[in-house]
Amino acid sequence: MADLPLSGVRIIAVEQYGAGPYGSAYLADMGAEIIKIENPKTKGDISRQTGPYFLGENDSYFYQTFNGNKKSLSLNLKSEQGWQVFERLVKSADAVYNNLRGDQPAKLGITYDHLKSINPKIVCCHLSAYGRDNDRASWPGYDYLMQAEAGLMSLTGEPENGPNRFGVSMVDFMTGAVAALGLTSAMLGAHRQGKGRDVDVSLFDVALHQLTYPATWYLNKGHVTERMPHSAHPATVPCQWYPTADGHVFVMAMTDKFWQALVDEIQDARLSEARFVGFAERRDNRTELNEILDECFSARTTAQWLEAFQGRLPIAPIYDMAQALTNPYIEQLGLKQQVSHSQNPQMQLLSNPIKIDGQRLQANAAVARGQDTQDLLEELGFDRAAQRDLSDSGAI
Incomplete structure (x- = not known):
C-alpha cells in the first residue's frame, strides 16, 4: 500500500522495550517513517536481548514483535557530535517520541522548549512511568506496578484468591496506543497551526483511567467494585x-x-x-x-x-493460547502473517488490527541495530569522511 495515511511523516523514536515501541509500531504500520535511535555504546534497544527466543546475534522474537517497519540509526545523543546529527534530523522531522524516565527528556534536550528553535513545528511526545511534572518524575516504573497501585489487580481474579495481574502487559500496550493517538493529534494540529508542542502520557495515568465506570461509581456513590x-x-x-x-x-x-x-x-x-x-x-x-x-x-x-x-x-x-492462535476464525480474518527474516524466512507475527481500505497492513521484519545509519547520514549531508569522524568519536 503506497498511500498509507502517515506516508511522508518522519518520527524520531528514542525508545526501548515495550510501551514506547508498541505505540510507534502502529505509526510505522500506518506509513510513518520511524527512525529508531539506538545507542552505539550498547547493543541498542534492551529488548534485542530479551529471551528466551533469539534470532541470531542481538535480535529476538520479543524485539521483532514491536519493531517492524522501522529504521535504526546508531547515534549517541549524549555526545556533542551525535547531538549535531540529531539537530539536523530534527529539522527534517515531524515529531520526536520517547519512553524515557520522566526526568530524562529535559536532561537530554528532547522537549519542545529545547527543539522549537530548530523546528517550530516539532511535536515532542513523552511516554513515561509517572509523568514529568510531579515528584515521581525520576522514578522508574513498569506495567505491573501500575496495575497494582491503580486498583486494576484488585478487580482481577477470583474473590477467594489474591489480586492478579492481567495475563499480558496491557497497561504498557494501552499507554503506547494512547501515546500514538496523542502524538498523531498533535502532529495534525502542528500541520494546521504551524506550531508544535509537548504531549505527555504516563503509564500510571492511563492505568488509573482504565478504572472507567467503577471509578465513577466510587467517586459519586462510594461504591467499591470487587472481584466477582x-x-x-x-x-x-x-x-x-x-x-x-x-x-x-x-x-x-x-x-x-x-x-x-x-x-x-x-x-x-x-x-x-x-x-x-x-x-x-x-x-x-x-x-x-x-x-x-x-x-x-x-x-x-x-x-x-x-x-x-x-x-x-x-x-x-x-481458549488457552494454543487454541486461540490455531482458531480457524483468525485465519479467516488474516490476523496472522508471514514475515521474512534472515534467520527465519517463515517467521509468523500477528497482524495489525487496523485495516485501510479493507486491507491488512503489511509488516516487515525489524532491522539490525544501526542498519540505516549510513543512508540517513548521507541524506542529512554527512559525506564518508564526516561519517568516519562520527564513528571514530563514538557518536555513531
Whole structure:
C-alpha cells in the first residue's frame, strides 16, 4: 500500500522495550517513517536481548514483535557530535517520541522548549512511568506496578484468591496506543497551526483511567467494585463464564433480548420465574441464578453451546493460547502473517488490527541495530569522511 495515511511523516523514536515501541509500531504500520535511535555504546534497544527466543546475534522474537517497519540509526545523543546529527534530523522531522524516565527528556534536550528553535513545528511526545511534572518524575516504573497501585489487580481474579495481574502487559500496550493517538493529534494540529508542542502520557495515568465506570461509581456513590466469582460483570447478570461438559464458555446476556434467547434455548422452567424477570431481579438473585446456569451449561459441550447460540446470544469459548492462535476464525480474518527474516524466512507475527481500505497492513521484519545509519547520514549531508569522524568519536 503506497498511500498509507502517515506516508511522508518522519518520527524520531528514542525508545526501548515495550510501551514506547508498541505505540510507534502502529505509526510505522500506518506509513510513518520511524527512525529508531539506538545507542552505539550498547547493543541498542534492551529488548534485542530479551529471551528466551533469539534470532541470531542481538535480535529476538520479543524485539521483532514491536519493531517492524522501522529504521535504526546508531547515534549517541549524549555526545556533542551525535547531538549535531540529531539537530539536523530534527529539522527534517515531524515529531520526536520517547519512553524515557520522566526526568530524562529535559536532561537530554528532547522537549519542545529545547527543539522549537530548530523546528517550530516539532511535536515532542513523552511516554513515561509517572509523568514529568510531579515528584515521581525520576522514578522508574513498569506495567505491573501500575496495575497494582491503580486498583486494576484488585478487580482481577477470583474473590477467594489474591489480586492478579492481567495475563499480558496491557497497561504498557494501552499507554503506547494512547501515546500514538496523542502524538498523531498533535502532529495534525502542528500541520494546521504551524506550531508544535509537548504531549505527555504516563503509564500510571492511563492505568488509573482504565478504572472507567467503577471509578465513577466510587467517586459519586462510594461504591467499591470487587472481584466477582467466574469473572462476572459487577452489575449485569448473567455475564460471566460457565462450565460446559468439556470446557468453559463466557456468556454475556447484556439485554433482555439476549436473556430471552438464553431462556428459550435452555428450556428450564426455573429461568422463567419472577425472581429472574428483569435486570434488577437477576442481580439480586445472582447466586441462585448462577447455580441453575452452572447446572444447565454443564449438560452440553462447548461446541454444542456455540452452535446453539451463534448470532443469537453473545457467547465465546474460553481458549488457552494454543487454541486461540490455531482458531480457524483468525485465519479467516488474516490476523496472522508471514514475515521474512534472515534467520527465519517463515517467521509468523500477528497482524495489525487496523485495516485501510479493507486491507491488512503489511509488516516487515525489524532491522539490525544501526542498519540505516549510513543512508540517513548521507541524506542529512554527512559525506564518508564526516561519517568516519562520527564513528571514530563514538557518536555513531
